[in-house]
Amino acid sequence: MTTPHPAEDQEPYGSEGRDRSLDVAVTGMAGRFPGAPDIATWWRALLRGEVLTTRLDREALLAAGENPAVVDSPDYVPVRGLLADADRFDHELFGISPREAALMDPQQRLMLETAWRALEDAGCDPTREERVTGVYASASSSAYLRAMLTSHTLDAAGVEEALRANEPDYMATRIAYRLGLTGPALTVLTACSSSLVAVHLAVQALLNGECEQAVVVAAAVDFPQLGHVHLPGGILSAAGACRPFDAEADGTLAGSGVAAVVLRRYEDAVDAGCSPHGVLIGSAVNNDGRAKAGYQAPSATGQEAVIRAALTAAGVGADTLGYLEAHATGTRVGDPIEWSAASSVLRELGAAPGRIAVGAVKANIGHLDAASGLVSLIKTLLVVRDGKVPPVTGFRSLNPLLETAGSPLRVRPDGFDWDGEGSPRRAGVSSFGIGGTNAHVVVEQAPAPAGPAPEDAPDGPEHLLVVSAATPDALRASAARLADWLPDHPAVPLADTARTLAAGRAPLPYRTAVAGRTRAELAGRLRAAGAARAVGRTAPPVVLLLPGQGSQYPGMAVPFADALPGFTT
Structure with missing residues (x-):
């Protein structure tokens, strides 16, 4: 599902040839990440190439509830992208009682706080927002609810309250209720691609006139936050490090975090005097269907198709892109398929060999599951806004299974400055979900402020x-x-x-x-x-x-x- 822009010759901002009527501005964003309480801190860490995952000691794991026999297993990997203070919640700010807050999934609590902060970043008073504002929310499965139900500490009324406070049906509508937002309120769940699919749906709603503003918010916080048992042939790393596209990559890591963006039609945002973080100029969503080895396997055909559709919607060629934030899980099967698919379609659409730098935020923070696509989008917005490309952390040498001959993609272990060569910087963001729902978004640098x-x-x-x-x-x-x-x-x-x-x-x-x-x-x-x-x-x-x-x-x-x-x- 896409809304195509008219075709255009490549021209910088300020030219008369660029139709911006279908562009969407990112006017606000907020987030909390492993090792970083906010976007600014996180961005500085990414530019330094820091690994923000945590190696948990045995005492901490046992205190969190992990089984001693599991912790002592030789296959146990005590590493994850740990979110600090994930159990804290400013319930008084939202008029929520302590009991209701205690029953609520920590993911939903964090999403409510982060949606508030993103609206503030957009210059909106969340208590007096008069625009018709939609909410598009995604989160991982609620381990918190399972823990409560299996504890047998709730009576029948408590079980009913817990279900209302945790099940995904109520994620978006609770945010809309607590913040007084009157646009569409939808929960979006497509596994790992959930939040980038939510961005696409929010863009479509804005362009279709269903709302004047949209909040897209996503969280992934397991309860409790623990390590994992490595299974031979599985997707989780035995070494405890996510190393996308690297010769030594052996899988991904779980991570926890929450993120939100606020979207408005570009022309409306400019008329209101906003200074966007960036502009979404095209997006697309599809599904692999049966064109793959199995239900959980990725498909090069589906990934190629979604990238092609997003660029068509944007009305730009691949030769104008300088950066791709890849899904990049560091798995032996997923990385080569993603590299092959992206290389094929971007080369077909005009990208020269080695033109496009590849980013992989999972190397820094692990895989944030339902929130991973939105986190990748925020990183890409920072890249095109600031003109700085972070290193691919931990990268040493390219995976020999990747086809490099003529590929437009390149991986750099060091960060570098990207000046844009006189044109607006443009980038792509990919997110692919188990089950085959793929999403891709094309991002463009926002115009510079009018004066110093x-x-x-x-x-x-x-x-x-x-x-x-x-x-x-x-x-x-x-x-x-x-x-x-x-x-x-x-x-x-x-x-x-x-x-x-x-x-x-x-x-x-x-x-x-x-x-x-x-x-x-x-x-x-x-x-x-x-x-x-x-x-x-x-x-x-x-x-x-x-x-x-x-x-x-x-x-x-x-x-x-x-x-x-x-x-x-």
Whole structure:
């Protein structure tokens, strides 16, 4: 399913030949990853080529609930892409009771928080969003629900509550309900390709007028987060390292994380003054059918077809691409098939030998299952935005099973700068699911801002930065994050930052504000702003009313005071 652009000659931004009516802008994004609490930290680690997976010690595995006999097995691999604080949740922000939060799948909790942050990154107040906004959500199977049901600690009512708080049917609709979003709310599940398929569906909904904005969010957090038992011939690595396209590749690793993007039609985003992270110019989804060795096997035919369809939808040739973020699981069967399929179709569509650099984020963080496609998309958006291609971590020598003669693809163990040669940088993103549902998205660099950001000036105008949160601890954490963010983003004018904080953030009960003329001054004052005060609480405390009817008597509330904690007469 694709919506094709009109064909075009290759021209840079600003030319009259490029029809942008079917382009979709990425206006916001957020995520948490193994070894990185946010996108900025993660991106710096990727550029350094860091391996962000964790080798778990025996004590930690046993404490998490792993069977001692399994841990001590010679085939046990105690490595995974570990997500820190996956059990934490800011339930007060969303008005969720502690009991409901405890029953909710951690994946769904993280998706709710990350959708909120992505909307904030798009300059939207999640509590007052008036645009018709769709939600497209994907997550891995809920091991949390299985653990609760097999614990036999829930009564019949608790089981019913747990099902509502964990089953995939309610992922997207819970986010829509808690954030007041009124567009389509769909759960999308196609195994490993789920979240990139969700991106494609969100793009189609925007172009078809079903919504004005879309949030695509995905999570993959196993419960508990453990290692794996290597099975001969299986897809999981015996060595505990994912090494895509490498001669020593022996499989993939499980990883945990959550990611979200906010999408708008490009022309609408530009009219609203947005500065997109990047632009989606084409996407496609298909299925292998029976053209493969078995149900779980990949198909070169299906992968070729989906890449060709996405480029057709984009209306661009493969000769304009400079980067491909591959599905790249590091498996002995999957990598050669993917390399062969991509090489064949990209060469057919005009890409010269060695033109396209290959990326493989699973080498850094492991395989994030249902969230992997969205994570790959975010990485690719950063590549085309910043013009920096990270190394393929751990790569030493090319797998001899890969056909290199005339291939447009190349793997580099070192990172490099990509200047785009005067044209917008373009890249492809692939995601392939067990069962044969394939997705591919073509990404383009967004146009540069109209002019340079004004420099900080000690004698310039003062800017007021306001911060609010649901709790005092959350307020301090938000102020600290903003203080860290300011010096790292000198291209964003302080006036824009101040306006976004005032108009594009929810006014929550605990607030602080600082004024200053420079980033350093504002950052210092944010770190020192420790006085949080409650402002404008809308929910009064619970009160028990005894209306009367002539039955009152002195001391009638004493039994309540004796039996109910916190009750006062």
